Amino acid sequence: MAEQPLLVWFRQDLRLGDNPALHAAVSTGRPVIAVYVLDDGSAGEWKPGGASRWWLNRSLGALGESLAEQGSRLILRRGPARHVIPDLVAETGASGVFWNRLYEPQAIHRDSDLKAALKADGIQVHSFAGNLAFEPWTIMTGDGGPYRVFSPFMKACLRAEAPGRPLPRPVNWTMPDAWPRSDALDSWQLHPVAPDWSGGLQEHWTPGEAGATNRFLDFLDDRLDDYATARDSMEQETTSRLSAHLHYGEISVRTIWHTLAHRQAEGARSVDKFRAEVIWREFAHHLLFHYPSLPDANWRDTFDAFPWMDDVATYDAWCRGRTGYPLVDAGMAELWATGYMHNRVRMVAASFLVKHLMTHWKRGAEWFWDTLVDADLANNSASWQWVAGSGADAAPYFRVFNPVRQGERFDPAGVYVRRWVPALKDLPDKYIHAPWTAPDAVLRDAGVRLGGNYPRPVVDHAEARKRALAGYETMKQGSG
Numbered sequence: 408m409a410e411q412p413l414l415v416w417f418r419q420d421l422r423l424g425d426n427p428a429l430h431a432a433v434s435t436g437r438p439v440i441a442v443y444v445l446d447d448g449s450a451g452e453w454k455p456g457g458a459s460r461w462w463l464n465r466s467l468g469a470l471g472e473s474l475a476e477q478g479s480r481l482i483l484r485r486g487p488a489r490h491v492i493p494d495l496v497a498e499t500g501a502s503g504v505f506w507n508r509l510y511e512p513q514a515i516h517r518d519s520d521l522k523a524a525l526k527a528d529g530i531q532v533h534s535f536a537g538n539l540a541f542e543p544w545t546i547m548t549g550d551g552g553p554y555r556v557f558s559p560f561m562k563a564c565l566r567a568e569a570p571g572r573p574l575p576r577p578v579n580w581t582m583p584d585a586w587p588r589s590d591a592l593d594s595w596q597l598h599p600v601a602p603d604w605s606g607g608l609q610e611h612w613t614p615g616e617a618g619a620t621n622r623f624l625d626f627l628d629d630r631l632d633d634y635a636t637a638r639d640s641m642e643q644e645t646t647s648r649l650s651a652h653l654h655y656g657e658i659s660v661r662t663i664w665h666t667l668a669h670r671q672a673e674g675a676r677s678v679d680k681f682r683a684e685v686i687w688r689e690f691a692h693h694l695l696f697h698y699p700s701l702p703d704a705n706w707r708d709t710f711d712a713f714p715w716m717d718d719v720a721t722y723d724a725w726c727r728g729r730t731g732y733p734l735v736d737a738g739m740a741e742l743w744a745t746g747y748m749h750n751r752v753r754m755v756a757a758s759f760l761v762k763h764l765m766t767h768w769k770r771g772a773e774w775f776w777d778t779l780v781d782a783d784l785a786n787n788s789a790s791w792q793w794v795a796g797s798g799a800d801a802a803p804y805f806r807v808f809n810p811v812r813q814g815e816r817f818d819p820a821g822v823y824v825r826r827w828v829p830a831l832k833d834l835p836d837k838y839i840h841a842p843w844t845a846p847d848a849v850l851r852d853a854g855v856r857l858g859g860n861y862p863r864p865v866v867d868h869a870e871a872r873k874r875a876l877a878g879y880e881t882m883k884q885g886s887g
């Protein structure tokens with residue numbers, strides 16, 4: 408009789424290297440069937456947004472090719488996993504299902520229900536730690552509670568036992584006698600059509616495990632040494648750009664962790680700083696795990712009394728990069744064109760929305776969710792709440808970023824603004840971050856028509872700042 412296969416359910420771990428679930432399944436010597444389930448129909452979940460679907464499409468294509476190189480296949484099925492996985496178990500006669508754990512509240516619910524149901528039917532279920540360096544319940548305070556502040560969390564991570572060494576890509580695969588049916592990837596229509604707006608994404612990114620590895624190696628060789636000092640500069644690419652690869656698990660955080668340690672031993676600079684950013688990702692997941700309402704509710708409930716204005720016209724101007732503040736508009740244009748925005752600009756653009764425009768951080772988080780290729784529930788929710796002041800270890804509310812000063816500081820020659828807001832490209836450096844201060848003749852020479860080809864500021868910085876701080880006082884009185 409043919410040996411019963413094992414299913415390996417791929418989710419946010421779209422890689423063959425250092426994939427504990429896959430490694431364990433292949434190591435049994437039993438036939439392995441790799442499956443990905445797209446559940447974009449169920450209500451009430453954060454479904455991948457447009458840019459993320461584009462990435463997923465390419466990443467699944469790459470994973471399918473890597474599996475084909477091993478003589479294997481990626482089986483694609485659509486629908487709620489709680490039905491799809493048991494159906495596939497029944498169809499294939501699989502005796503077990505293996506996966507790597509996720510930490511988002513809905514994924515935890517779904518996975519624990521599914522685990523119980525499968526086990527009740529006598530199916531083995533094995534889940535593994537594969538997506539974080541430290542699982543959220545392993546790093547706890549002395550009182551046994553979750554961390555709420557980043558620095559002690561990071562120290563605790565660095566004191567903890569180091570993450571295990573990355574596992575090699577599995578070899579010696581055993582194939583099943585017959586393959587179950589698979590959907591065609593194209594039939595999922597993850598790639599945008601009518602219009603196809605993905606040209607810029609295509610130009611900037613190579614989703615998949617090979618793309619992730621190459622990007623990491625390029626970063627290590629070209630940019631790691633200067634990362635600590637250069638990461639805030641927007642003029643050139645100074646950071647790793649690994650966020651979307653990490654979100655979809657095309658490279659493992661353990662691989663990053665151990666490679667960094669190795670490079671540090673060889674004398675590489677900036678390793679501590681880069682590792683700290685990777686630990687911010689751990690912290691965001693730690694927060695989401697311990698505070699599952701993070702994407703929906705203020706982490707500090709005093710913010711429930713904040714007098715948001717939620718003005719539709721200025722929100723629309725923000726989304727379209729038409730606020731009249733060049734740095735904000737450049738960031739929003741970069742986001743629209745490439746599915747990415749530099750971290751410093753994310754902070755400035757987000758702060759502008761929640762403080763200058765007094766629009767609820769959730770509106771901003773939703774826009775980012777749809778447009779970022781690296782949209783990630785933990786990182787996005789934690790970061791928006793951090794900027795808004797409502798989050799864990801958040802920036803103090805009264806620190807309102809001045810988009811002009813931020814531009815002058817981190818994009819002094821206006822390289823970033825000129826790249827993403829071509830209407831301003833001929834403006835002298837002196838005015839590039841505040842075109843409304845330029846004399847008429849300068850604007851004319853540069854071909855800038857304020858209120859024409861470039862907007863006037865939608866709010867005055869000083870007034871908006873005052874209004875935001877007054878809103879904060881109202882909130883404190885309202886919640887007190």
Ligand SMILES: Cc1cc2nc3c(=O)[nH]c(=O)nc-3n(C[C@H](O)[C@H](O)[C@H](O)COP(=O)(O)OP(=O)(O)OC[C@H]3O[C@@H](n4cnc5c(N)ncnc54)[C@H](O)[C@@H]3O)c2cc1C
Nearest residue numbers: 646647648649650684685688750753757782783786787790
């Ligand atoms: C308002 C706002 C929303 C954000 N939304 C997301 C999001 O949806 N997805 C996302 O991955 N990041 C998000 N970030 C965090 C950060 O901006 C990006 O992770 C970073 O810009 C990605 O570029 P990189 O890979 O070159 O980062 P690098 O500087 O090279 O950092 C390496 C890795 O560390 C992690 N990291 C870095 N900064 C942070 C951070 N502040 N919080 C959590 N992890 C971090 C990322 O995984 C990143 O790939 C957001 C930040 C802000 C201010």
